[in-house]
Amino acid sequence: MCGFFGFLPNLDIKTYDYSKMEEATNIIHHRGPDDDGFYANEHVFLGFRRLSIIDLDNGHQPLSYLNDRYWIVFNGEIYNYLEMKEELLKRNYEFKTNSDTEVVLAAYHLYKEEVVHHLRGMYAFLIWDNIELSLYGARDHFGIKPLYYAETEKGVLFGSEKKSIEFVHRDIQTLSFDNKALQHYTTFQFPPEPFTMHREIKKVLPGYYFKIKRSEKLLFTQYFKSHFIPQKADFESLKNEVLKTLRNSVRIHMRSDVPVGSFLSGGIDSSVIVALAKEVNPQIKTFTVGFERDGYSEIDLAKETARYIGVENIHKVITPDEFLEELPKIVWHMDEPVADPASIPLYFVAKEAKKHVTVVLSGEGADELFGGYAIYREPFALEKFNRLPEMLKRLLLLLGRIIPNGVKGKSYLERASQTIEKRYNGNAKIYLEKEKQHLLYRYDKEIPFYTFTSPFYNEIKAYDDPTKMQYIDMHTWLRGDILIKADRMTMANSVELRVPFIDKEVFAVASRIPTEYKLANGTTKYILRQAAKEIVPESVMKRKKLGFPVPIRHWIKDEWYDWIENFLQEEKENPYINTFYVAKLLKDHKKGKGDFSRKIWTVIIFLLWYNLYEKGTTIEALQARIIGSYRHQRSFEG
Structure with a gap:
């Protein structure tokens, strides 16, 4: 897993400060602490940060191919690269590395824009062609990997994270706050794609590619659409096909030259992934986090599941204090305000996993593909x-x-x-x-x-x-919440996360499942549960979905009440949010008039983001402000 930054200047721009571009690349050092690389000429700039996963010695980027005709920066993994490479070798293509990135370049030379139809994996990339003087870019089918862009008066900026583009964009021209994105954020708890909180910066949508020359406008082509097409089928045959396809997906998702582990929450999704991963690597390590409060920890369930499957489980309990201390850093890493409380335990479980492995598997996407939400x-x-x-x-x-x-x-x-x-x-x-x-x-x-x-x-x-x-969740919740927090929270800790459920071959099967096979016998994901019976314990099948639950409802009412009240008072001059209205919700929440925790949390996350990205407050200053207020309150109570 890696990160990149790219710049395609307009034809009338003769000089530009590439040192600024290098700084923008290094802002996302966390995405690739192992190596950096830059390629620049009068036509293009490509910058790269590398987290070494495959071909540790020869995977340096930007990578060139065919006597430096093509140059690529690539973020992600191509799981079928060995099969693609074999086919390309038959066509007399030559390779200097064992990396999947070089396979993408060779395949691009053969297939041009249609290369994306041959890729199975998670990816965002830019390919520069020194003969055509064109830049080609694409984002994977489901949006597992991020890709941002901005068309400025000096040229087009591209990046794996928005913060890199912001850094350069503000040096070229001002950014304007997008009130429409904020209004949608207060509904969804994230700005839905392609929106960001700044009108000038957008996300390339999943399943799209583009090809552009200097001074041209960006034009996107959709190459994949995730439609559901239920078909009549024998239940047993379809159930067996589900398990067979998942087994294959997990196997190829474990291709790596570094250690691979897995998150384990105790529910069916991660349990299926771990059970299938153990068939490939019996020594796989699993990772779990939880909280001290009853009902908000899956550690015991995860330990029970790990014992049944026969794998090691490493776990950690998160305290309210360390949760708060890391919060400003988490919001900074997220790029945009994303108010899903599950982001925080995901950050901590990735931090724990980093001590042992570089790659982790996770169960994201099973609910959206197999009908898992109640x-x-x-x-x-x-x-x-x-x-x-x-x-x-x-x-x-x-x-x-x-x-x-x-x-x-x-x-x-x-x-x-x-x-x-x-x-x-x-x-x-x-x-x-x-x-x-x-x-x-x-x-x-x-x-x-x-x-x-x-x-x-x-x-x-x-x-x-x-x-x-x-379908709505596939096009909003999955790409705007689930995958954003999965990418940012693992990358914050320089860990690569892989999601075997969110795979084009798995989706090809899941999209054909009739509703009565997904929602049956008073439950959800029925066919997946039945398919998993032979590999996970029966107790897992009957567990209520939790998914790293977070006790913010209690913390906002008790431990955190005073600092949140103070924070809202300090932010009363915010030009977009009526903090007095939120303060009233906070008081009503404290009195037990209703559970308003998610509404309050959504505003708190936005205000933290606003401080970091609009007011220019440093992470350290925001940490000191929050922790100082919180500890003052606790010491007073003591």
Whole structure:
């Protein structure tokens, strides 16, 4: 796993400071602490930071091919590179290294833009052609690896992380805050792709590539779309195909010249990965974190699963103090505000894993591909309601709005009275539109959340409701939350994370599974559970989904209450967020009037990000501010 920075200057730009580009590359040192490299001429700049995984001695980048015609910077892994290399050797292509990166370059020479159709893996890369004087770039099918870009008055900037582009962009021209991205953030708890918090910087969407020459506008081509196409099939045959495909995916995801471990949360997804990984490497190490509070630790479950499978489990308990101390650094690494509390335990488990391995496997993506979220069963619960006359449904909706918050049945009536398009925006729905009118000083009534999700729903009108929900999560939650935090939190610790579930061959099978095979017998991921029976303990099959739970609900009410109250007071001049409204939520949360922890946390993460990336506060200063306030409160209580 690595990181890169690229610059394609406009034709009228004759001189530029490449030292600034080198600094921008080194800002992401954490993505590649083992090596750096730079290639520059009058047409292009490519900078690289390397984390050595395959061909440790010869994998230096930028890498050239065919007498320096092509130069590449590549972030990711191509899992089928050995098979591709064998095919290229038959066509008389020659190789100087054993790296997957050189295979990509040779394949590009053969297939040109269509090379992406031959790649199986996670990747973002740039390829410069010294004969065509063109730059080609692509991002993998599902968005496992990040790729940002910005078109400036001096040329186009590219980067693995947004912070590198910001560093150079601010030297060229100012950046403008994107209020639309903020408004969507307060719904989703992340700015959905391609948005970032700055209008000038965007993300290349998953499954897209581009080819550009100097002074041209960027034009993107979509080469992959993750559609679900359920097909009638024999359950047993399909179940066996699921397990066979997963076994193959785990096997090739373990190709590495450095030690590979695995995260283990105690649930079915990571347990399946570990059980299959053990078939390849019986000595594989597993890693788990948890908290001291009852109900918020999977350590015991993970240890039990590890004993059953027969692998070592290394675990760590996270305290509220160290959680807070690392928080500003975590927000800095994230690039954008992402308010998923699970980011923090992911950071700590990666930090623990780094002591033992360089590569880890993880179970991300199983829920989106195989129908694993409990909310996917909601359409079944609403079936009877949907058969009611429209007049009666409207009356019940009005009743739901009148019922006070917290009263049982209110949420059900409100959700049941709305279409799937209006009620489901993905796995997180933090602030409702009526709440955002109080929260945001610059709320725009013309951009409710469904203006973002509507285009996706328009693509899938023939889907049943549970599959529509999966599709929305694939295009919002998976790429904007799950994969962002997975990449940033592991890369913050210079660890490469691999996700065998999020694989184009696994998706090819998962996309064909009928809904009745995913949501059956009152459970979720039914076919995956059945497929896993022979390799994981029965107790795992019945466990409630947790996934590194975080006790912020309790900490905000108890240990953290005073510092958060002080922090909101200090941030009262923020031009975008009404902190007085949030302070009221905090008081109501303390009094037990409702669980407002996720709403409060979403604002706290944004304000921390705003301090770091808009006000220029250093990580150390923000740490001192938070920890100082927290420890003062604790000592006073003591």
